[in-house]
């Protein structure tokens with residue numbers, strides 16, 4: 198039985214000769230591909246074929262990669278399991294009764310199952326790192342501004358980045374080399390990364406490296422996850438690194454702040470899908486309000502509707518200060534806690550996910566449980582930092598991911614440290 202890792206399975210060969218020649222790649226279905234359907238996992242865009250390539254897709258083609266299809270995902274990136282996709286869930290190749298994580302679950306499952314050599318995902322609050330952890334592969338969420346978002350269908354612009362998923366740290370770093378760098382079509386990009394050589398940072402040399410472990414990001418994890426996590430740190434210590442616990446009290450507010458900010462931005466970004474400007478029309482009978490309502494009623498799934506409603510509420514006059522402004526304050530505190538921590542350590546470490554992969558269907562009726570599972574990944578997006586998830590053992594036969602977080606634009610150090618764990 199198929200894992201359902203792809204929404205559209207179609208091969209696009211490149212004529213170029215480059216570092217990715219001979220490599221197959223799965224592209225998350227919220228990244229625009231010229232002439233190739235791009236659905237965002239939504240019925241709203243089930244017939245949408247973009248007239249242009251995202252910058253990262255142009256770069257893949259220039260590098261010689263062969264695109265093998267558009268990977269399944271939670272609808273518009275909203276989820277942690279890939280079950281909110283309008284095209285059905287993807288199964289975890291390690292245990293097909295479980296979810297692959299999300300929202301880039303199709304990308305991670307395709308790589309873990311060998312259906313693609315490499316994949317691109319996007320990470321707004323953990324969507325590259327979570328599925329990488331759940332499927333036992335490597336995922337990198339780059340520093341905000343390192344990779345162009347031109348052609349990425351926006352969920353929450355201030356938080357998200359496109360990044361690589363691969364079987365090894367070196368391959369993930371090599372794919373990051375291809376996609377990193379400034380782009381005049383995305384004003385938030387940075388000169389950093391223009392001449393990057395992240396692949397050669399995967400040396401495994403951690404001698405003298407100082408690692409901080411935020412107590413708040415470990416204490417709530419499952420016992421089995423904790424065991425694998427501490428064993429990975431002992432392995433790093435045996436190779437010359439040093440680790441100690443640090444405290445980052447503000448991260449306990451991160452999930453609440455993240456969801457207010459992400460839903461607020463989503464409610465604004467998704468307003469364009471009204472069946473007239475963008476998205477599938479539900480028919481034009483009645484006035485424009487009826488027509489918009491019909492398109493959204495038919496085009497969006499329940500999780501997307503929930504978030505648009507909550508986001509619109511948080512931004513509305515009278516509630517803005519109570520929710521959105523407070524969430525922005527919390528975001529600033531999270532940044533401050535990271536800045537303070539990086540005065541004493543080179544990298545921070547935590548389990549990527551506090552739990553092993555959910556059983557399919559298990560978390561669908563309980564959105565809050567799903568949101569809380571993002572506790573360790575969302576602080577990184579709030580602070581716009583780089584982080585990597587690398588496989589670090591297992592619990593009851595299920596993969597556990599180690600998350601390593603670095604200071605802004607210090608991808609090299611987390612790549613170096615992660616390559617010592619493999």
Ligand code: GLN
Pocket residue numbers: 274275276277299300319320321322323324325352459571
């Ligand atoms: N699980 C988080 C959410 O649902 C993160 C999603 C993402 O990074 N796209 O918002």
